[in-house]
Amino acid sequence: MRTAEEYRAKLKAMRPNVYMNGQLIGRDDPVLAGGVNTIAETFDLARDPAHADLMTAVSHLTGKRINRFCHIHQSPEDLLKKQEMTRFCCRLVGGCIQRCMGVDALNALSVVTKNMDEQLGTQYHQNFLKYLTQYQEEDWVGNCAQTDVKGDRSLRPHQQADPDLYLRVVEKRADGIIVRGAKAHNTIAPYADEIIVVPTRMMTEKDADWAVAFAMPADAPGITQVIRVTNYRRREQLQSPLTRYGSADSITVFDDVFVPWERVFMCGEYPFAGQLASLFATYHRHSYTGCKPAITDVLMGATALVAEYNGIEKAPHVRDALAELVATAELVYGTGIAAAVKSVKASSGTQVPDIVFTNVARYHAGINVYREHEILAEIAGGLPATLPPEGDFYNPETGGYMAKYIMRKQGISAENQHRCFRMISDLLCSAHAGVVQVAGIHGGGSPIMERIAITGQYDLESKKQLAKYLAGIEE
Amino acid sequence: MRTAEEYRAKLKAMRPNVYMNGQLIGRDDPVLAGGVNTIAETFDLARDPAHADLMTAVSHLTGKRINRFCHIHQSPEDLLKKQEMTRFCCRLVGGCIQRCMGVDALNALSVVTKNMDEQLGTQYHQNFLKYLTQYQEEDWVGNCAQTDVKGDRSLRPHQQADPDLYLRVVEKRADGIIVRGAKAHNTIAPYADEIIVVPTRMMTEKDADWAVAFAMPADAPGITQVIRVTNYRRREQLQSPLTRYGSADSITVFDDVFVPWERVFMCGEYPFAGQLASLFATYHRHSYTGCKPAITDVLMGATALVAEYNGIEKAPHVRDALAELVATAELVYGTGIAAAVKSVKASSGTQVPDIVFTNVARYHAGINVYREHEILAEIAGGLPATLPPEGDFYNPETGGYMAKYIMRKQGISAENQHRCFRMISDLLCSAHAGVVQVAGIHGGGSPIMERIAITGQYDLESKKQLAKYLAGIEE
Amino acid sequence: MRTAEEYRAKLKAMRPNVYMNGQLIGRDDPVLAGGVNTIAETFDLARDPAHADLMTAVSHLTGKRINRFCHIHQSPEDLLKKQEMTRFCCRLVGGCIQRCMGVDALNALSVVTKNMDEQLGTQYHQNFLKYLTQYQEEDWVGNCAQTDVKGDRSLRPHQQADPDLYLRVVEKRADGIIVRGAKAHNTIAPYADEIIVVPTRMMTEKDADWAVAFAMPADAPGITQVIRVTNYRRREQLQSPLTRYGSADSITVFDDVFVPWERVFMCGEYPFAGQLASLFATYHRHSYTGCKPAITDVLMGATALVAEYNGIEKAPHVRDALAELVATAELVYGTGIAAAVKSVKASSGTQVPDIVFTNVARYHAGINVYREHEILAEIAGGLPATLPPEGDFYNPETGGYMAKYIMRKQGISAENQHRCFRMISDLLCSAHAGVVQVAGIHGGGSPIMERIAITGQYDLESKKQLAKYLAGIEE
Amino acid sequence: MRTAEEYRAKLKAMRPNVYMNGQLIGRDDPVLAGGVNTIAETFDLARDPAHADLMTAVSHLTGKRINRFCHIHQSPEDLLKKQEMTRFCCRLVGGCIQRCMGVDALNALSVVTKNMDEQLGTQYHQNFLKYLTQYQEEDWVGNCAQTDVKGDRSLRPHQQADPDLYLRVVEKRADGIIVRGAKAHNTIAPYADEIIVVPTRMMTEKDADWAVAFAMPADAPGITQVIRVTNYRRREQLQSPLTRYGSADSITVFDDVFVPWERVFMCGEYPFAGQLASLFATYHRHSYTGCKPAITDVLMGATALVAEYNGIEKAPHVRDALAELVATAELVYGTGIAAAVKSVKASSGTQVPDIVFTNVARYHAGINVYREHEILAEIAGGLPATLPPEGDFYNPETGGYMAKYIMRKQGISAENQHRCFRMISDLLCSAHAGVVQVAGIHGGGSPIMERIAITGQYDLESKKQLAKYLAGIEE
Secondary structure, rough: OHHHHHHHHHHHHHHOOEEEEOOOEOOOOOOOOOHHHHHHHHHHHHHOOHHHHHHEEEEEOOEEEHHHHHHHOOOOOHHHHHHHHHHHHHHHHOOOOOOOHHHHHHHHHHHHHHHHHHOOOOOOOHHHHHHHHHHHHHOEEEEEEEEEOOOOEEEOOHHHOOHHHEEEEEEEEOEEEEEEEEEEEEEEEHHOOEEEEOOOOOOOOHHHHOOOOEEEEEEOOEEEEEEEEEEEEOOOOOOHHHHHOOOEEEEEEEEEEEHHHOOOOOOOOOOHHHHHHHHHHHHHHHHHHHHHHHHHHHHHHHHHHHHHOOOOOHHHHHHHHHHHHHHHHHHHHHOOOOOOOOOOEEOOEEEOOOOOHHHHHHHHOOOOOHHHHHOOOOOOOOHHHOOOOHHHHOOOOOOOHHHOOOOOOOOOOHHHHHHHHHHHHHHHOOOOHHHHHHHHHHOOOOOOHHHHHHHHHOOOHHHHHHHHHOOOOOO | OOHHHHHHHHHHOOOOOOOOOOEOOOOOOOHHHHHHHHHHHHHHHHHHHHHHHHEEEOOOOOOEEEEEHHHHOOOOHHHHHHHHHHHHHHHHHHOOOOHHHHHHHHHHHHHHHHHHHHHHHOOOHHHHHHHOOOOOHHOOOEEOOOOEEEOOOOOOOOHHHHHHHHHOOEEEEOOEEEEEEEEOOOOOOOHOOOOEEOOOOOOOOHHHOEEEEEEEEOOOEEEEEEEEEEOOOOOOOOOHHHHHEEEEEEEEEEEEEEEEHHHEEEHHHEEHHHHHHHHHHHHHHHHHHHHHHEEEEHHHHHHHHEEEEHHOOOOOHHHHHHHHHHHHHHHHHHHHHHHHOEEEEEOOOOEEEEHHHHHHHHHHOOOOOOHHHOOOHHOOOOOOOOHHOHHHHHOOOOOOHHHHHHHOOOOOOOHHHHHHHHHHHHHHOOOHHHHHHHHHHHOOOOHHHHHHHHHHHEEEEHHHHHHHHHOOOOO | OOOOOHHHHHHHHHHOOOEOEEEEEEEOHHHHHHHHHHHEEEEEEEEEHHHHHEEEEEEEOOEEEEEEOOEEEEHHHHHHHHHHHHHHHHHHHHOOOHHHHHHHHHHHHHHHHHHHHHHHHHHHHHHHHHHHHHHHHHOEEEEEEEOOOOOOOOOOOHHOOHHHOHHHOEEEEOOOEEEEEEEEEEOHHHHHOOOEEEEOOOOOHHHHHEEEEEEEEOOOOOOOEEEEEEOOOOOOOOOOHHHHHHEEEEEEEEEEEEEEEEEEEEOOOOOHHHHHHHHHHHHHHHHHHHHHHHHHHHHHHHHHHHHHHHHOOOHHHHHHHHHHHHHHHHHHHHHHHHHOOOOOEEEOOOOOOOOOHHHHHHHHHHHHHHHHHHHHHHHHOOOOHHHHOHHHHHEEEEEEEEHOOHHHOOOOOHHHHHHHHHHHHHHHHHHHHHHHHHHHHHOOHHHHHHHHHHHHHHHHHHHHHHHHHHHOOOO | OOHHHHHHHHHHHOOOOOOOOOOOEOOOOOHHHHHHHHHHHHHHHHHHHHHHEEEEEEOOOOOOOHHHHHHOOOOOOHHHHHHHHHHHHHOOOOOOHHHHHHHHHHHHHHHHHHHHHHHHHHOOOHHHHHHHHHHHHHHHEEEEOOOOOOOOOOOOHOOOOHHHHHHHHEEOOOOEEHHHHHHHHEEEHHHEEEEEEEEOOOOHHHHHHEEEEEEOOOOOOEEEEEEEOOOEEEEEEEEOOOOHHEEEEEEEEEEEEEHHHHHEEEEOHHHHHHHHHHHOOOHHHHHHHHHHHHHHHHHHHHHHHHHHOOOOOOOOOHHHHHEEEEEEEHHHHHHHHHHHHHHHHHHOOOOOOOOHHHHHHHHHHHHHHHHHHHHHHHHHHOOEEEEEEEEHOOOOOOHHHHHHHOOOOOOOOOHHHHHHHHHHHHHHHHHHHHHHHEEEEEEEEHHHHHHHHHHHHHHHHHHHHHHHHOOOOOO
């Protein structure tokens, strides 16, 4: 398993192909530090014996101990541990741990490449296993690039005015394929080792050129990343763990990128495109049953803390607010546990979480994320929106006023009051907060997609039969 | 294990002490048939080899196969099966299976009597085990009488103007105790064999006389039941399974009832009153993670069916309605699974479901029950409220009109359309519907009680520490 | 203006054509007393000088003082008064005052018949004014029969397998027309003088035969009413105003009914069918801005009362519950006021409430009705569901127990405690409660219909332009 | 009436006492431009003849035409126009117009100073009228400084460890008073002419020193402002109206400020402190019935626009989303109209909006603000969170990719797609968005304060009487 330093060193050595606000930047640019710090924790924790059971697993391929973020789940216990690990890591960084998308893509590929090989006689699963061995060996960090830019939402890939609006195969060669297009919302891509591409939807026969999956280094020739970075406001004096972390999202452009066949996992097998898209979504939504409760933990902790500092921690409306946050966190987490317990084994040996439990859990998280922020805002009051910047607390002209007038409950120092409200201001009134909200809704699939998944997968027919039986309807 | 017939025969032989609307009635009175039919299913199903694994268990006391409704849970699997059995049975009767409260009370007593004996040197656990052996042997049906009538809600038991407003010990004798008071909301009591009394809340030292638990036959001298029966409207022609079932609730009056010591499980040990109250609530709320999803199944099935009959089953708003119902059912059920998986073993050997998962699941069910009815009402339209009574469909003067004008989607017979809307009219616009709604909120504990339980049990301190860590607050 | 006695006498003299549960009944049948008592109040109140300003108006046709339930609104003040009168009357009967639908239909007809005459040269407005004069003179009670039974919801009227599934003109004769079909959900019809038929939706050219509006006496030849009655449970001893009132809904069958031309207000003018349907809906939804707040008043009063009796009236969760009920009532009522203030005058001189304010107000009422019942249920606790029937409070064997154990707050008599919970049991756990819930959603148009009306009528284009302006988008 | 230029010139000439992030800045600092631009619109619009009726009024003191933001409302029409003006202006700047707080404070003072004079024989109303005359003459912009920093929320002013945690009178002199303390959340203060101080709550006799109201120039000796500025991200190329505007909030410190008696409007009259606090809140909440619908207009327009650009404007879930936004906007606005229509005249001649309608309208706005952002996020998808910064659209290396891959619906230029998503990214994923959310909840009073105001002001007793009447309860 790599060290965080090895990970950082590799990033620094990669070909610069990341653009930010008009500049080409290196992967060691300080603006990326928030994201890199986040991923670095996954290496440090895995090497910490105290967390070995949670953070590592034994590879079913090599028998070696690997980072769990590289592992193919072999049992319900593996899924339970991935969920628990995710919540644990996300708490530590106060937000998304980000490395889940790689392992989610790998698990989905492990199942679908096997299915294709069994049904079509292809060799994708062998490709995949070889790739996986290297991935585990090198302890890679993978981005999963799923969402195409999609152009006109009412048209299929092959109907778009510009065929590149969904990523596609433009040429098949003896040694590999050439792909063109762009994938959006690629969190982690600028500081990932690998980009794993999977389809974003089901495909029809006419969309066969768009049914493609593969993996490439994030700095491979022809790949350009245009990114948006989301960090909390930089602090000059009032350092805190929360503000060490951040993230970045890329629109990843594939401008006639060559992919050798051994890194291709689907190429034209359109009937399996939807399966792969859906299965990655399932794994990723199951990851959300770990990460979203952690984000609720952070908001809940902040709510409880500010209530204490405001001197209202015993008020019934605070209790109700906290109960609502607990309920949201634990319904999502609990139903994620059920998804693991009721998981099934695919023919590849990979464990697949129950699709209904997974979707309802992710759905519940998604429809509550704005409400959770609202709860914190209600209890915290208006100060997070009007708190003067840090500098005023350290300016001799105004620092005394700030220290005097931020005082609330006796026994809490002005600095700690300041720290509390500074953090909540970041959690509620920052660009990052907005990104957490939007990602909380759409990450891994929007609520409407989950409603479709839920009703599509659920055995509604048996419920109708139940109603007919109770009504005495015979047909 | 008893047969349903033996159960009915025993009921018939019991001393008449049940009053309904001013009349003393026998336990074989047809008005009670809905409830008796419901319980009868639990005997029939347990004897059906197809359901043996689900409906029966092996007694940890005697090693004999017993009805699972008499079983002390020994493992997470037992809890999972109880939950699954509950959903299964409730679907079959289209509502509450009712027999859960007895087994929930027994499990709570098994834990707390052991705790008392260990800490106080009492003999309650021996009493309990002897009683349990007989209970399993006789395959009894037990009511749990927990909720006192409670008088002024702002006063403790010993502060009430009338000390009987909480059930209490009025005399201790060599051979037993004399109790007086009344317990409310005792579903199943008029057709139960036994009444198991447990405290409704925590007690202070001054409330010691009110800290009492015991079991007595439902027709024991001094016990009077005043009941309210809830059946669906009687049908003359259009028989259906749904309308075979019903329930009844009793205000059970204990007018100086003598309870022999071997049937006493707590008498004055006030520090354990709250523990027993809370533990029964936990078991009972865990039962709700099985029954409430079943009630959602019924409403969901009716919603899907009427959407099909109305010809709108593909409409997006119907899909969204169904997705919301699925989410409610499976969040509750899934979190109930988590409660079983994360259960712990008490010193008595009894398995106790996780209290936080249990409470958030029950809470989620409770705050959604009105909404679930609303969804069915939205999709069904106004007809459930205005459907003429059955007689008009069979009156030659009007039957033709009814058959002609109830027609909707082609291919569905008028009778089946009628059956569908008659059932939904019962589910939405009957006294029974209102009872299901109120019971859905308050049964096993009101949402506000669960909010208190949730925040009381949850490790909020660790969440505050998390917030402090992220904010950089050191104290 | 008529007296209540004259109204009752007229009902008694009408041709029996009302069927209930297989029986042909007279309009003086006690089962209809709840509805008749309700309407009777509208006569009594109008003759009470204390309420003259609110309950009566001056006819714009005759200059005579008439019941406001017969009046064509001439000004915003008229609309304000109708709204206020509706809330006032509904409070008095604890529910729907029912007579609004007639006046709402008349107002819609006054506008659309004028529009048709102006644009098509028809004579409908003259027909209408003559009819209106008589209606005001006789002080009639009118049912508006709008909703067809509608068959397959995915087909238009002319596409239905049975053309009668929407009411239609089957023959035009020199002296009148013959109509056939059935109208559903006709509240008040069995104790109305007149039935006023209007289309239920917009119509295409092929649906011209279904574009028909007219009025007929409720007992006219060929008309058969099949009804469902909704009363509260009959009381033997504990009489109360609430239980004096009730309602009934009819499926009104028109089996080749002859309508003379002077009573025809539309016959084939399909482009105006949607306008009339929508305008009746607008007036009726504006009536809901008066009645629904009154129903909230009743639920709110019951919530406040039971909180006091339970001794928890100062608890924060009770305050929040009441605030939510107040907000619901007054948002609906306030926005209804805005609809009157921002009303416009049609070419007929009739005042038409603002369609957007009207719809959002009705919509808000509709999506909150289940929630309002839920609030009362939360505060009242479980007793409304388990309260033994009245008889047990008067049976000497059990009456003492009931009186003893219903006691709560000191100083409130057992009878008043009983009255309070008996009423709430009726409001929550009766067939009537379910009907109020379903009618609260669907009466005057379902939430989905209002969402369509809102977005259809609202000037969304200007809001898009606003967004473009702010974004700097020029096209 | 002043010109915008005169307003800016005056700002520039004021004594620098504004600190931002450790720096003392001038009022012409570009960082304040967003706020100053906003206020400047209120001068420009008032001088535009097209808006004269809405934007100006005739002073009841001088008979001169003045900016309506300086006017004391004399009639329901004045209140209706203020509400309409507020919505109109807020739309134009895409957010809070900010100048309302001054006029709201003046109106409240006009009423309460009169009440004090009438009841106590003080001279505050004369002081006030003289001040008002000058205020109107100079066409001032006023901040209302109400919220004290408040220290420990469980203690009254006089109980605080530091008596300055509520602003107080430290000395009374012949010529005036000396005040000390700090007021928080003072939007507009750094670019206002005047600061009008009113109490934040009701006061007891022991709090008399804290019962103080007065007005002072914003740069008066002893006043220091420590501010937080909220602007949208600065644009280099893609200018738009939205990003011209912004705001700033101040913690305004009064360090022994001398206030001459003619500018004092309350000094020790503690029984009137709560009245003044509440009345300012009422006026300000009524302003919210104008501004919040405008903010909804912006979010609604953005939602409709992005739905069109995404090609999904006809989808039912988009229609439902828009209907929900319309309902929120128009319920708040409509109920605000009702508050104006049902307003009452105070003894000073000032028109006071209905307190219940005002509060429920503001409450409804407050509890929906997060939900409104959620709706826009649902329809817009993930791009607002991951849209690369502006620079990448203009960098030759990446601009082509951006233009190619942002394309959606045919016929919409890449730049307009970019403009649309850039704006939505600002509306959802910026620090400003978080401030709008928090201000939407807490501005003018938090939901919990409104629930208290609603239940405190509402005639709940009459609703209880209604319940008793219907239940037949006589006492």
